[in-house]
Amino acid sequence: MKEVQDIVRAFEEAQKEGRQTALATVVHVQGSSYRRPGARMLVNEDGKLTGAISGGCLEGDALRKARLAMVQQKAMLVTYDTTDEDDAKLGVGLGCNGIIQILIEPIDPEDPENPVALLQSFLSNRLHAVMVTLFSLDYQATVQPGTCLFTSEGGAITGSFQDKSLEKALIADAQQVLKDRASMTKTYATPQTVLTGFIELLKPAVSLIIAGAGNDAIPLTEMASILGWQTTVVDGRANYATAERFPVAQQVLVVKPEQVLPKIKLDEQTVFVLMTHNYNYDTAMLRQLLPLRMPYVGVLGPKKKLERMLEELQEEGMQLSEEDLKSIYGPVGLDIGSETSEEIALAVVSEIKAVLSKRAGTPLRDKQDVIHSREQEKIRQVTLE
Incomplete structure (x- = not known):
């Protein structure tokens, strides 16, 4: 979100x-890469880069390609094959092991x-949205349609196509992505052409509500800001x-x-x-x-404090099921040995990120599988009449 x-x-x-710009977007990855589909970088004609499409190894070549795209005013698809051991092609040691498709518009x-x-x-x-980017993997020298459709929850659809069967299929898949809360990549074969679509789910920024305006809340707001989260601090x-x-x-x-809840908007990205x-309080x-x-609801303090709070609420007549308690995290934060307020803020932000991403927050060294699921890389093809 911060990147956007x-x-x-x-x-x-x-x-x-008055400067020209081009947008480079990772639209597909096979294998390992530093950034995944949806990573973006804005290129200014004077060479200024905002965002990132890799750990730094692709940016120099992408800058040159982006300047060419600005001159030609034509989108292009660029393939970087980092599985090739001969990194001399790019003049750098890439250190990755994947094939990365970058669309430059x-x-x-x-x-x-x-x-x-x-x-x-x-x-x-603050609405989930979908952006559809079309490109041709088989014929990279052909015209690349690029970003062509946008819609958000309950919102209008931006974008239209001469090929109505393609338009209908893309709109249906965009609605499915909104429903499933997961991006997809699909190839659409029409009588005229074969195009691949990156149908990307865009999530609103995390909205972090901090109850407490003490000194230890200050580094928490600062770390959240670095991530592009929206923070609200409440206190009496x-x-x-x-x-x-x-x-x-x-x-x-x-x-x-x-008085807190009536003054804020609650959604599935609010913690x-x-x-x-x-x-x-x-x-x-x-x-x-x-x-x-x-x-996610994090409660600062020892476990006994939270247990006492819950017992008190139950004594008042509140019925608490296991489902009710699933989202309550106390003591708040991951166990990283935090002592200072800054270290505690790091532990809290890390736990929130892990929970929203449905991850355990364990060391990657101990992960048995690859970091990113290879299931996300599969491209399903449909034939349109």
Whole structure:
């Protein structure tokens, strides 16, 4: 998410300066690579790069290709085969072991449906969206359609095609991606051509609600900001909950616990951390959050504190099932030996990321399988009439 935010800002700056830009997007990967499909990099005509499509080994060549795309005003698909042991082709030691497809599109600022404009539209609200990018793997020298369709939950569909059977299939698959909450790659064979579509799910930024405006909440907001998360700090103490103390937070609210939820928008990317160091405030927040089954609620403090809070709520008559408690994490954070507030913030942010990604948060060294599922690399083909 942070990458998309940075790319949009860089594009806006380039427009003010009157500079041309091109967008490089990883659209397909076979095997191992530093970045996965959906990774993006904006290239400015003066060589400024925003975002990344690799660990740095592909950027130099991609810059040259992007400048060519700007001159020709034509999208191009570039293949980097890092399985070849002869890395002299690119003049670098790649260290990866995969085949990476990069689509480079020159950006026409006059086109309201250019890829960056669509990303701007996505960032303007907190809705899941889908962006469809079409390309030809078999005939890379041919015209590459590029970014061609965009839609969000309950929103209009941007993009249209002369081939109505292709349009119908892409819209149906975009809706399926929204439903399944997972991107897909599919090849569409028509009587005229064969095109591959990267149908990408775009998720809103994580919305982190921090109950507590103490000094230990400051590094948590700062780390969340680095990730592009949107943070809201709430507390009942006006001298603590100030914009001056939390300059990177999107909102700082001086409110009682029962006033918090009406002032924020809840969705499946919203997470909470309760760290006011005020037992009654945290308990009041937990009382409201438990029935909602939020994706993640972290509670700072020892396990006995959380157990006491839950017992108190049950004594009040609240029925708590195992399902209700699945999203409650206390003591909050991964076990990394944290002591300082900065280290605790790192542990908390890491745990939130692991939970939202449905990962265990264990060392990659101990992972038995590859880091990224090879199932994601399979391309299913459909034939359209």
